[in-house]
Amino acid sequence: MLAPTTEQAKPTLRPGRKRLVRRVLQADPGQEYLVYVPATISEKPPLFVSVHGMSRNADQHARLLAGYCDIYGAILVAPIFTAEEHPDFQRLGRVGRGKRADIALNLIVAEVSAMTPASGERFYLFGFSGGAQFAHRYLMANPHRVAAAVVAGAGWYTFPDATRRFPFGTRISNKLPDVRFDAEEFLSVPVTVMVGTKDSTKSGFRRSARLDGDQGVTRIARARNWVSAMKASAEAHHLESRVSFQKISNGTHSFKQSILAAGLGEKVFCALFGPPPVAPNHE
Amino acid sequence: MDDGDIDGIYTTAVRVGSSPDARRLASAAWAFTTRRVPRAQPLQIGRQASPPRAGDLVLARVDALGFHRGLQLRNGRRKNLFPGDEIVVAYGNRYASNQFEAVVPKTPGPCHLVAGGGVAAKALSWHARIGNGPSLITPIGYVLRPDGKRVNLCDHGLRRVDQSVAPGPTTIAVVGTAMDAGKTTSAAFLVRGLTLAGLRVGYGKITGTGAGGDTWLLKDAGADPVLDFTDAGFVSTYLVSLADLEQILVTLVVHLAEAGVDAIILEVADGMLQAETAALLESPVFKTMVGGVFFAAGDAMGAVAGVNWLKQRGIPIAGLGGLLTASPLQQVEASAATGIATFSRDDLGQAQVARGILAKVQKLRIINGGIDARTDDGTSQTDIAARA
Numbered sequence: 001m002l003a004p005t006t007e008q009a010k011p012t013l014r015p016g017r018k019r020l021v022r023r024v025l026q027a028d029p030g031q032e033y034l035v036y037v038p039a040t041i042s043e044k045p046p047l048f049v050s051v052h053g054m055s056r057n058a059d060q061h062a063r064l065l066a067g068y069c070d071i072y073g074a075i076l077v078a079p080i081f082t083a084e085e086h087p088d089f090q091r092l093g094r095v096g097r098g099k100r101a102d103i104a105l106n107l108i109v110a111e112v113s114a115m116t117p118a119s120g121e122r123f124y125l126f127g128f129s130g131g132a133q134f135a136h137r138y139l140m141a142n143p144h145r146v147a148a149a150v151v152a153g154a155g156w157y158t159f160p161d162a163t164r165r166f167p168f169g170t171r172i173s174n175k176l177p178d179v180r181f182d183a184e185e186f187l188s189v190p191v192t193v194m195v196g197t198k199d200s201t202k203s204g205f206r207r208s209a210r211l212d213g214d215q216g217v218t219r220i221a222r223a224r225n226w227v228s229a230m231k232a233s234a235e236a237h238h239l240e241s242r243v244s245f246q247k248i249s250n251g252t253h254s255f256k257q258s259i260l261a262a263g264l265g266e267k268v269f270c271a272l273f274g275p276p277p278v279a280p281n282h283e
Numbered sequence: 284m285d286d287g288d289i290d291g292i293y294t295t296a297v298r299v300g301s302s303p304d305a306r307r308l309a310s311a312a313w314a315f316t317t318r319r320v321p322r323a324q325p326l327q328i329g330r331q332a333s334p335p336r337a338g339d340l341v342l343a344r345v346d347a348l349g350f351h352r353g354l355q356l357r358n359g360r361r362k363n364l365f366p367g368d369e370i371v372v373a374y375g376n377r378y379a380s381n382q383f384e385a386v387v388p389k390t391p392g393p394c395h396l397v398a399g400g401g402v403a404a405k406a407l408s409w410h411a412r413i414g415n416g417p418s419l420i421t422p423i424g425y426v427l428r429p430d431g432k433r434v435n436l437c438d439h440g441l442r443r444v445d446q447s448v449a450p451g452p453t454t455i456a457v458v459g460t461a462m463d464a465g466k467t468t469s470a471a472f473l474v475r476g477l478t479l480a481g482l483r484v485g486y487g488k489i490t491g492t493g494a495g496g497d498t499w500l501l502k503d504a505g506a507d508p509v510l511d512f513t514d515a516g517f518v519s520t521y522l523v524s525l526a527d528l529e530q531i532l533v534t535l536v537v538h539l540a541e542a543g544v545d546a547i548i549l550e551v552a553d554g555m556l557q558a559e560t561a562a563l564l565e566s567p568v569f570k571t572m573v574g575g576v577f578f579a580a581g582d583a584m585g586a587v588a589g590v591n592w593l594k595q596r597g598i599p600i601a602g603l604g605g606l607l608t609a610s611p612l613q614q615v616e617a618s619a620a621t622g623i624a625t626f627s628r629d630d631l632g633q634a635q636v637a638r639g640i641l642a643k644v645q646k647l648r649i650i651n652g653g654i655d656a657r658t659d660d661g662t663s664q665t666d667i668a669a670r671a
Binding site: 162163171172174177180182183184233236237238239 | 332346347388389390391392393405406407408411414415416419421
């Protein structure tokens with residue numbers, strides 16, 4: 001839900017100030033985010049949201065992806081979900097586990113769309129690792145807000161199974177009392193699932209006998225199984241599947257390594273916006 | 284085999300032929316909403332991807348139980364549901380402030396059972412007390428006629444009537460503040476009182492979602508015939524156009540009148556802030572067909588707001604009642620604030636009281652020059668009430 005924008009303070013972020021800005025959310029001073037406006041943007045530039053993982057490296061996300069936003073003319077937003085405020089952000093922030101991360105993102109997007117020409121109605125969403133967990137759960141809960149998404153290196157997934165409670169499935173949970181999952185809607189969002197070919201360790205993410213049995217024992221297996229489940233669910237709903245799977249050659253579970261050495265950035269922006277208008281530049 | 288009570292055991296089997304599809308359909312539990320679909324035709328199962336429409340019948344599998352753990356069958360029995368059960372229900376929209384808001388899904392994919400009478404839909408929101416959410420079902424296929432077209436309830440309603448020209452029996456509509464305000468109970472006890480007064484009373488539920496509970500209660504109270512919007516070919520009335528609502532009203536009233544009843548009690552679901560209910564009550568057709576309303580309120584303040592709403596629209600009020608009458612203090616508050624007499628369900632169940640309410644509406648109709656001021660044979664409705 002969009003928060004009402006305040007009339008008293010309307011700062012603007014204009015193109016030309018080619019810099020990364022760290023801002024405090026007016027509606028919640030405890031919430032910070034990074035925003036980057038490229039030097040050249042269209043009248044209605046797309047809004048690109050990049051969500052960090054458990055290392056909370058939002059600054060790294062913004063710095064490493066800002067160049068791609070220059071190429072595509074997209075305004076970048078990187079929310080900062082701190083461990084204190086958002087200990088459960090990757091599962092949207094269930095009752096008793098900090099603030100709701102999905103609501104925080106909605107407020108951030110509303111504020112940025114009020115300060116820039118970008119429309120906050122639908123935006124492009126990317127998440128890596130824990131951020132990928134957040135991204136796919138956010139789009140399943142808020143499909144009308146997401147134009148397209150890339151989910152990269154998630155440790156585990158919420159499956160499109162309405163018989164199992166969230167976060168394992170999409171059955172409602174009293175831990176997220178106002179969230180409803182509408183399969184017809186979230187299955188219609190274009191989603192690309194990415195995982196590095198070297199991201200094959202069996203540790204560093206949530207493991208249990210049940211999760212391993214249901215989803216697999218590596219991030220690669222879990223990504224494939226989630227994609228298969230989303231395709232099967234689309235088929236059950238007589239919908240064309242909008243989910244695809246892409247392996248990132250030489251990609252590891254390091255965001256920085258994946259961007260700098262495995263071409264993750266190009267692949268993410270290409271998946272979201274199509275081929276670049278000019279050749280990607282790593283400067 | 285037929286629906287009904289055989290040696291004391293209710294069955295739900297239907298005559299649908301001997302093909303594998305027919306046998307599968309015959310072994311499924313057919314919901315209350317499907318009760319007007321003829322059972323002696325060789326039906327098929329169509330696994331089509333095209334979008335469902337309100338009223339389409341669908342064979343579905345129960346995947347997981349939520350709020351609705353039972354299904355009202357064609358014969359009225361409530362069947363307990365188990366995961367894996369196969370049921371035949373109708374696609375439809377639902378507006379129920381104490382349960383679900385639901386719409387016909389865009390695809391024939393997995394969806395929800397949103398009414399115990401057998402309605403398949405996509406639940407959009409629900410009351411906070413429904414912690415488990417809706418029961419989950421997966422459609423197996425549409426129920427098809429022998430000619431391959433989908434079975435839809437709109438093809439199995441009563442003869443449609445667009446206009447009523449003949450004077451009809453005095454008609455009282457029970458309306459209320461919201462769902463569960465006591466409308467159906469008020470209607471049932473009013474029917475009971477009029478029946479005890481020697482009148483033959485027909486009942487029609489104009490709006491709502493297909494479910495048997497209300498109609499069975501009204502039958503038990505003595506109404507005959509008992510009809511609802513499903514008899515007019517609609518599984519529910521949420522998101523139905525005003526023209527269709529008016530046609531439901533006219534169709535049911537005319538069919539009840541043709542059955543030779545002395546008085547008609549109608550019920551309009553939900554509260555007056557609900558879009559379809561408001562549109563219907565403001566319709567000139569409603570004002571022509573209905574002599575007055577009995578208003579059921581959940582509390583005294585709701586009664587005041589509702590009475591004002593009705594008065595602003597020139598709709599005559601025959602009495603107040605509903606849930607508020609469970610509290611003597613609220614009853615006093617409501618009467619004092621509105622100047623309108625309140626009636627508990629026990630009051631309404633008394634012949635003299637019910638007859639008095641009917642007579643009041645008849646008087647209002649005569650004053651307003653309505654079509655039910657006089658009966659076909661020229662005798663006034665007041666005369667009928669007096670005879671009773």
